[in-house]
Amino acid sequence: MNPVALSKTDTKSKEERLIQALRKANLRLTPQRIAICRYLANTDTHPTSQEIYRALKPEYPSLSLATVYNTLSALVELGAIHALGDAGDDTTHYDPEIEPHINLMCVRCHRIIDLPEEAVAELEKEAAERTGFRIFGARVVYYGLCPDCQRELEKEGQEKQHGRG
Numbered sequence: 001m002n003p004v005a006l007s008k009t010d011t012k013s014k015e016e017r018l019i020q021a022l023r024k025a026n027l028r029l030t031p032q033r034i035a036i037c038r039y040l041a042n043t044d045t046h047p048t049s050q051e052i053y054r055a056l057k058p059e060y061p062s063l064s065l066a067t068v069y070n071t072l073s074a075l076v077e078l079g080a081i082h083a084l085g086d087a088g089d090d091t092t093h094y095d096p097e098i099e100p101h102i103n104l105m106c107v108r109c110h111r112i113i114d115l116p117e118e119a120v121a122e123l124e125k126e127a128a129e130r131t132g133f134r135i136f137g138a139r140v141v142y143y144g145l146c147p148d149c150q151r152e153l154e155k156e157g158q159e160k161q162h163g164r165g
């Protein structure tokens with residue numbers, strides 16, 4: 001199966017779901033917080049708080065990194081987004097996709113790709129049945145090298161060989 005991006009057609013409902021979550025957390029729905037929800041709903045790059053801050057700051061000059069951070073924290077606590085802390089670059093990445101899927105992480109460029117996978121939901125069901133656990137969420141992570149990094153490493157290797165000759 002090819003690592004295809006998850007459906008883009010439901011970004012509006014995704015945004016609405018995140019805004020609802022903030023409402024539930026009793027956070028004031030400022031234009032900045034709504035912009036953060038919209039940004040999350042429209043990205044599949046698993047941004048960090050810094051990246052979101054930098055992207056929105058030009059349009060929202062009064063935005064602070066603290067606002068970005070506490071908005072993301074509230075969404076994580078409510079289970080509306082996932083915090084991914086193990087991409088290997090010592091920062092937390094945020095994943096607005098909470099349907100069962102596999103995260104593929106590149107250990108070289110730290111990109112994270114989503115792979116929708118029915119089997120993840122099946123596995124969750126089976127785990128619950130076999131252990132009696134009530135499962136709130138799951139993460140399946142594969143580590144490796146993305147196709148771009150594989151190509152770049154191959155190219156670097158070839159250049160080194162030629163340089164030596």
Ligand SMILES: [Zn+2]
Nearest residue numbers: 106109146149
């Ligand atoms: Zn890579």
